[in-house]
């Protein structure tokens with residue numbers, strides 16, 4: 001296929017392809033689109049058609065989407081390399097991660113069979129003779145699901161959200177980040193062309209988000225992924241403050257990996273920790289919301305950990321993602337490179353530089369003017385003295401090694417992230433991780449624990465598994481996504497239906513308990 005950047009990415013709205021009427025040389029444009037018509041078409045035409053199907057039938061549609069994406073996979077890889085600068089293994093995280101997530105929801109959704117309603121718990125009598133009772137039901141919200149997505153996952157970012165929305169029967173309007181809208185737009189185009197969804201179930205708007213939230217009504221939901229600053233702007237919009245639409249936010253995060261005191265150098269878990277830190281720094285050039293930003297080690301193991309991580313980082317071959325010898329491609333843009341170099345400089349005001357691949361690096365097939373940045377490991381021996389390392393997310397191949405005195409201090413330092421997506425724990429003793437896992441659960445959407453017995457089977461600190469919750473409290477945005485069928489909750493409204501026992505019993509027709 002022709003991999004030159006298209007001159008203008010068309011938008012798919014109200015069941016039609018339309019170009020915005022902005023500057024025609026522009027890569028994307030959403031100017032001049034009839035957003036009212038687009039939202040009305042999705043709500044009034046696509047929504048009822050989707051909800052006329054059962055959960056099982058909608059799950060089949062997800063399986064058909066999987067088949068369509070698989071058929072065009074090679075093109076997606078080419079777009080990812082051209083637009084995001086990723087090597088094939090990193091494109092896989094985004095593209096195959098999306099396909100796996102959709103297939104998982106196709107299977108989970110099939111288990112809901114021919115239901116049209118989800119039940120939340122058993123009938124509870126409200127009268128002594130049980131003649132009057134209550135049952136809680138979940139019904140799909142009759143609005144649209146608007147996704148405003150980040151640049152780093154143009155594929156997975158769409159489908160990890162759309163899987164839950166479409167399974168729930170809620171039409172999707174996606175506004176991808178401008179920098180990487182190409183892959184999202186192409187995937188929507190392929191799925192629309194395959195014709196398996198009712199018209200208007202999936203729309204894409206490439207370009208500015210202006211005016212989108214003005215159309216959001218009380219039964220619509222918005223799912224935002226991006227920076228905490230943009231999230232704060234969005235939350236203040238009347239769509240949420242006045243019309244009380246719901247918003248799910250996945251924002252930035254200072255994720256930690258904690259080496260427990262028993263995991264001394266020379267033990268298998270120490271090596272596992274070192275591998276994981278180096279891998280998390282370099283996968284997708286560190287442009288992953290779940291990447292390890294703070295690697296915490298007992299202060300007595302600080303030097304050994306620094307040397308071992310640096311040794312692995314030195315093997316990273318940075319450069320043009322099309323060159324087969326390259327293991328880490330570029331950042332997504334020169335603007336991101338500037339932001340990452342600024343971030344490193346900020347962290348260096350309080351942290352020492354333990355490894356800087358940029359000092360000696362000759363990028364392969366790329367020069368100093370490219371968007372390449374080599375891995376940088378910073379260090380703060382006395383973690384408690386730091387401020388910036390605990391609150392500055394540098395969205396690139398950068399992490400800080402943080403020393404701690406005892407496990408209580410490690411827990412306190414992890415909490416200084418003010419709420420993160422994930423923390424990982426490494427110990428040679430599975431049960432030694434129980435106390436820190438529970439102590440850190442309130443501040444993290446996911447706790448990932450590793451001992452030697454799961455060295456080969458563990459799914460990775462930064463990999464988001466559709467079976468597990470994704471999101472995090474506080475600074476991470478307070479959102480919840482995925483987690484198996486828990487994902488459906490956001491796209492439903494829960495109501496308590498109370499009445500005569502016969503009515504409450506009748507609610508179970510064409511209904512199934514939402515599995516916990």
Ligand code: NAP
Pocket residue numbers: 148149150151152153175176177178179207208209210225226227228229230231233234250251252253288289393395421471476
């Ligand atoms: P961003 O600048 O906040 O942009 C995110 C999205 O919001 C883009 O689609 C952007 O559109 C749009 N946007 C920007 N300003 C807006 C406004 N005033 N009103 C409405 N929409 C607006 O974030 P980013 O730089 O793309 O993404 C990087 C950040 O995302 C990192 O901090 C990372 O940690 C976070 N992230 C989190 C997760 C997670 O799951 N928790 C996943 C991935 C990334 P334009 O592109 O057109 O400006």
